[in-house]
Amino acid sequence: MALTPKEKAKIMDKFKIHEKDTGSADVQVALLTEEIARLTGHLKIHPKDIHSRRGLLGMVAKRKKFLDYLKETNMRKYNAVIKKLGLKR
Numbered sequence: 648m649a650l651t652p653k654e655k656a657k658i659m660d661k662f663k664i665h666e667k668d669t670g671s672a673d674v675q676v677a678l679l680t681e682e683i684a685r686l687t688g689h690l691k692i693h694p695k696d697i698h699s700r701r702g703l704l705g706m707v708a709k710r711k712k713f714l715d716y717l718k719e720t721n722m723r724k725y726n727a728v729i730k731k732l733g734l735k736r
Contacts, residue, residue, distance in 0.1 A: 650678065650681060650682060650685075653677060654681070654706050658678055658681055659674050659677075660676070661677065661680075661731075662674045662676075662677045662728070662731070670720070672713045672714075672716055672717045673717070673728050674723065675710075675713050676710055676713045676714060676732070677728070677731075677732060679706050679710040679713070680710065680732050680734070681707050681710060682706055683703065683707060683710065686699060686702065686703045686706070687703065690703065693703070702721055714728075714729075714734075714736065
């Protein structure tokens with residue numbers, strides 16, 4: 648269910664700011680978006696999986712906090728991340 652290290656590395660390559668970047672807000676938002684998409688697909692198949700739904704809600708809240716931080720600190724980067732990921736905000 649979780650992202651494999653290869654998949655994480657691929658996502659990090661798209662959004663990293665510098666060569667060793669693994670924890671910037673851009674990268675975190677991208678990783679959370681991919682995990683949210685996977686978990687949403689899982690919940691469409693298993694609608695009664697309440698434990699996974701709770702985890703999904705936590706991930707959505709965490710992504711929102713990262714996006715709010717990006718919006719406050721760097722509006723240009725925020726808009727670029729939103730556009731790249733295709734999020735509605």
